[in-house]
Amino acid sequence: MRALTKALVSVTTAVGIAAGGLATAGTAMAAPAQVKEQAVSAEAVAPLAVVNLGLSEAQAKDVQRALKARWRYTGVIDGQLGTNSWKAMQRFLEEHYGYTDSIDGIVGPNTVKALQRYLKRFYGYTGPIDGVAGSGTKAAFKRAADVCPGGCLLT
Template sequence: MTSTITRRMVGAVVATGLAATGTFAMSGIANAEVGTGNTAASSVSAQATQNFGLSTTEAKVIQGKVLKKYGYTGTKFPGKIDGKLGTNSWKAFQVYLKKDYGYAGKIDGDPGKNTIKALQRLLRHQVGAKLTIDGDAGPKTQAAFKKYALKLSKP
């Protein structure tokens, strides 16, 4: 009994922490008793928000200065400038990356490996980031993304 309560509390704390970071938010609820094999899960979207290290303020800059030009907040990819780079933000970003930075995938709002490779090319060009084009949004890519947002925030 105590171990079941502990597992549920730990799961709730982890889920709350992930959602609070702004880099991962769940759109469904999953109930699972860790280690028991008992799971009852509803639909969970692992890619609801992916800011790749940007703060809410930095993500708002990206949404307002870049993505708005490519359909975000409009009828094509409706959304608010809320600092959460979700599916429609990434769809607009993919349109931009396709136009100028070699993105050749579907406009699906999933910031997967090909989207990240195109983002890395943009960051090399826009802020001189010395990145390996590998599709991994690691610390160097995240730092360059922050630098890009800072560059855009200046008048």
């Protein structure tokens, strides 16, 4: 009888430990609740492209001031020539320098060609009108920004 009691107590203890261990494991090891992710558009995830073409933030701010004053730029004057800055620049280039693509804020070859025509006329750009924003284009763009601190260019 004593052996039977000892065996019964051992089994009961083992079951209790196992049950307690399983109860603890059940809460600690449970799979986390599924997290519902919000669907976002690619536009919200991808940062807007900033293309300063060699300008410092101060020079880019001057360009943005000119765009705000004359070409419907509505963004912040932050020295970052992003999509909205380039849309305003494309409006200027469309009216005066032969830009014929869509007003999309993308600094592609046609935007650069029109910018090169502008820079050739007023700011000493001597390179080809090739749509490549090389060192000559960037140097002339910097001259344009330096000539008119405060935003007098793009008129």
